[in-house]
Amino acid sequence: MIQLGEYNTLEILRDTEPGLFLGDNEGNEVLLPNRYVPAQFNIGDQIEVFVYLDNEERIIATTTTPFIKNGEFAMLRCNEVSKYGAFLDFGLVKELFCPFKEQAFPMKKGGWYLVRCYIDEKTERLVASSKTNRFLDNTTLTVEQFEEVDLIASHPSDIGMNVIVNGKHLGLIYNDNIFQDISVGDKLKGIVKKIRPGNKLDIALGQIGYRNIEPNAKKILEELEDNSGFLALNDKSDPEVIKDILQMSKKSFKKAIGTLYKQKTILIKEDGIYLKKQ
Structure with missing residues (x-):
């Protein structure tokens, strides 16, 4: 079955004036317009295409990679707003429609919005919604702690x-x-x-806990090497200063320098930490 809003691997069935007709193993067909036809091909070849509805609501295939597909989230730019809703650029000739009822707040031309792409059950068209929370469900989790x-x-x-x-x-x-x-x-x-x-x-x-020590220790070493072996930080430094310089919490910083000190890689003094000469 050819899946709308998805990548499909289809067989090249025949070469016609408007383009190549592609098919699946259930007898379904879709047109790949001439603009997307590869320079070299053979009848019977398999080709991967994205399938959607064109501006005339005809099912169509393209070799262009869209910015989003059915079931995905992405940031898209609003190209236009009409009396029906917003039209978003998703990388194809046709724009992705986001009706007003699916806008978390009114979209404006030129704005960027996080949306989810889905198939509207009534129209069977690909549409977007910026009401992303309604597509998320924590009732049954598929993740575990520390994953x-x-x-x-x-x-x-x-x-x-x-x-x-x-x-x-x-x-x-x-x-x-x-x-x-x-x-x-x-x-x-x-x-x-x-x-x-x-x-x-x-x-x-x-990463959390002990797993966080090694990456943070490595980062501190890299910062030391980039700053002639010295950083004006120690375990008494202000948390905000540590955050600004190293992008880590004071707790993670203290664990990391503790590890480096035990490994005799650094010296900790009142004015900061020093990289020991090897």
């Missing part, structure tokens, strides 16, 4: 940044665990720090 996860920054709150976890769940990174600039739509790696009652997910960027 590494893929994140998309969703929207900020007073206590942190809400994130989409593995494209399925909603999580939160608290402000005191954010040590870098994060913008809506950013794709990040993180760890499930804690699962609270109600399956609420606390997320941390990077």
Whole structure:
């Protein structure tokens, strides 16, 4: 079956004036217009294409890679707003429609918005929604504590940044665990720090506990090497200063320099830490 809004690997059936007709093993066909036809091909070859509806609502194939496909989240630019809704650039000739009822707040031309692409059941068209939370469900979790996860920054709150976890769940990174600039739509790696009652997910960027020592120790060594073997930081330094210089918490910093000190890699003095000469 040819899947709308998805990549399909199809067979080249015949070469016609408007383009190549492609088919699956169930007898379904779709046109690949001439503009997308590869320079060299043979009838019977397999070709991967993205399938969607064109401006005349005809099913069509393309070899162009879209910015988003069915079931995915992505940041898209609004090209135009009409009396029906917004039209977003998703990398193809046709724009992706986002009706007003699916806008978390009114979209404006030229703005960028985090949306999810899905197939509207009534029209059977690919559409977008910026009401991303309605596509997330924490009822049955597919992640465990300390598991590494893929994140998309969703929207900020007073206590942190809400994130989409593995494209399925909603999580939160608290402000005191954010040590870098994060913008809506950013794709990040993180760890499930804690699962609270109600399956609420606390997320941390990077790794937790003892796993965090080695990467942070490496970062401190790199900073020392880049600064002639000295950093004006120690275990009494202000947490905000540590955050600005190293993008890590004071707790992680103290663990890391403790490890380096035990390894006799650094000296810790009142004015800062020094890289020991080998």
